[in-house]
Structure formats: structure tokens, C-alpha cells
Amino acid sequence: MEIVIDIDESTPLFAQIIEQIKQAVAASEIKPGDALPSIRQLANDLNLNSKTVAKAYNLLERDNIIQAKGYRGTFIHPEAKQHCSVDINEWVTTKLNELITLFKKSGVTDSEIRIAFGNVMNNRKI
Structure with a gap:
């Protein structure tokens, strides 16, 4: 899965990350249990502030799309697909x-x- 950020789009950057991860889960491009990059790694890859990625991850975790497992990393939640359609x-x-x-x-x-x-x-x- 590749996340592409459009800085010229009116949608906030963190919302673009959320939407693309939700779309990838809904399309089964990423599956429950799959690992996501760390906040720092994704921020570096996208050339964004780590606080932007952290905000996206926090909201995704709140919505049960991802789950953080401390030092082990961040993974797609087992029930993520069911929660992707919730807005x-x-x-x-x-x-x-x-x-x-x-x-x-x-x-x-x-x-x-x-x-x-x-x-x-x-x-x-x-």
C-alpha cells in the first residue's frame, strides 16, 4: 500500500492518510494483523511532520481501524473492515x-x- 499526499488538496493531510488507509483496508489491500510503518517512518516517507501522522494514527486507533501494540508496532485491527464505513x-x-x-x-x-x-x-x- 502506498500513501500519496496532495498538499494542494483542501482535505487536511491527516485526513488524507486516514482515508487512504481506510480505503486500503476496505479493498483488502491491507488485512487485519498487517503491520503499518511507525509514525516516524511514515512521516519521513511522506515528508510530513510526525505530529500529522500521529494525529491520523490516533484517530484510526479510536475508530478501531488500527491498534498500537507498544514497542511491537502498529497493526491493522482485527475488525478494521467492519469499521471502515463508519464516518x-x-x-x-x-x-x-x-x-x-x-x-x-x-x-x-x-x-x-x-x-x-x-x-x-x-x-x-x-
Whole structure:
């Protein structure tokens, strides 16, 4: 599997890495248990900052596409193929739209929603 980054594309670099790994898993180009390059190695190969690759790997691990095994490396998760079609951004957008619709039906203004959202995000304990 070869990852190709287009710096002129509007999609963030970390999102390009995520998408290409998910596509390779879905197409069975890479299979559960296959090793991925280390963060440092992939960053060097793609001429990117290692924090960009780390962000992509962290999100892929959160979504159960990859799993880090400490010093042994990073591997494709056993259930990765089932998780490739899950789009967390789409899910969040759908849920937010549902809530905003409920708020609007209750007479809450856009400004009140924005203020409340900002307050919740700033006061999170997690």
C-alpha cells in the first residue's frame, strides 16, 4: 500500500492518510494483523511532520481501524473492515442537526445555541 499526499488538496493531510488507509483496508489491500510503518517512518516517507501522522494514527486507533501494540508496532485491527464505513463526522453532524432542530422548534435562537455550545465545550471535564 502506498500513501500519496496532495498538499494542494483542501482535505487536511491527516485526513488524507486516514482515508487512504481506510480505503486500503476496505479493498483488502491491507488485512487485519498487517503491520503499518511507525509514525516516524511514515512521516519521513511522506515528508510530513510526525505530529500529522500521529494525529491520523490516533484517530484510526479510536475508530478501531488500527491498534498500537507498544514497542511491537502498529497493526491493522482485527475488525478494521467492519469499521471502515463508519464516518464519525457524519454521525456527529447528524446528531447535532437533530438537537438544533429540537432547539429551534422550542424557540431557541441561533445565538443562544452558539453560546450554550461554547459554554459546554469550554466547561467539559473530559
